[in-house]
């Protein structure tokens with residue numbers, strides 16, 4: 001297990017950028033920089049990180065960064081990887097995309113790169129909506145959540161992107177959370193040690209869109225895991241195992257009540273009105289079925305297919 005003391009003191013993402021206070025994306029970028037000690041190339045599609053990175057030549061990023069159209073990050077990373085190889089340069093190429101740029105708009109390029117087993121690491125920081133354009137719902141927004149395009153609460157369930165990617169039979173898929181930085185760092189390091197397509201889905205609570213105070217980002221992320229609303233796992237060569245805090249939470253009796261997580265966020269406030277009981281049940285079913293899929297994989301020795 002890596003410790004904080006083993007991480008470099010060096011910062012690879014400098015202060016002075018345009019993220020909102022308490023931004024999970026900037027926290028994640030900071031951890032990513034330390035995990036790879038600044039030796040990587042970043043591919044960023046449209047999203048909050050586009051705003052954070054700023055406009056050339058004024059950027060807080062200390063790593064080379066390619067800003068690309070929403071749909072194209074996995075394709076651009078593929079080309080970049082090939083170009084670096086031709087030049088004999090062996091550094092990880094990392095996509096850093098939000099949930100909109102991953103589970104919706106970027107999904108076909110992501111699927112193509114995964115199917116070709118391109119040697120890239122794709123990280124989705126999942127803040128569960130299109131936050132920087134005004135909090136519109138995405139395919140990763142949980143059922144029941146308020147967004148500006150689901151003012152009464154989202155009626156649909158969410159795409160389980162890590163399992164969709166794992167179904168491409170890639171060498172490594174993991175989930176992580178900005179509230180568990182060392183777990184994330186370890187997964188990043190393990191991912192880049194493997195050849196082929198790697199995917200990490202990073203849970204990223206957004207104070208702006210989820211409506212909680214900016215000082216509570218890490219606490220909300222921790223509650224998501226402790227209540228089972230978010231699950232930490234990794235899938236290596238098609239075999240799933242629970243990791244970190246989630247490893248002891250397969251038994252629902254060991255999890256905190258889901259309400260402890262939901263009641264801290266303005267986006268779920270309406271779920272506790274009697275007329276929205278069904279919406280709350282839909283959210284609970286979504287979470288429970290995610291756990292059931294994990295349990296059934298574990299009963300098959302972790303095999304997901």
Ligand code: SF4
Pocket residue numbers: 018019020021022023024025026048127131132206207208209
């Ligand atoms: S909207 Fe959320 S994810 Fe985007 S910059 Fe603000 S805090 Fe960060």
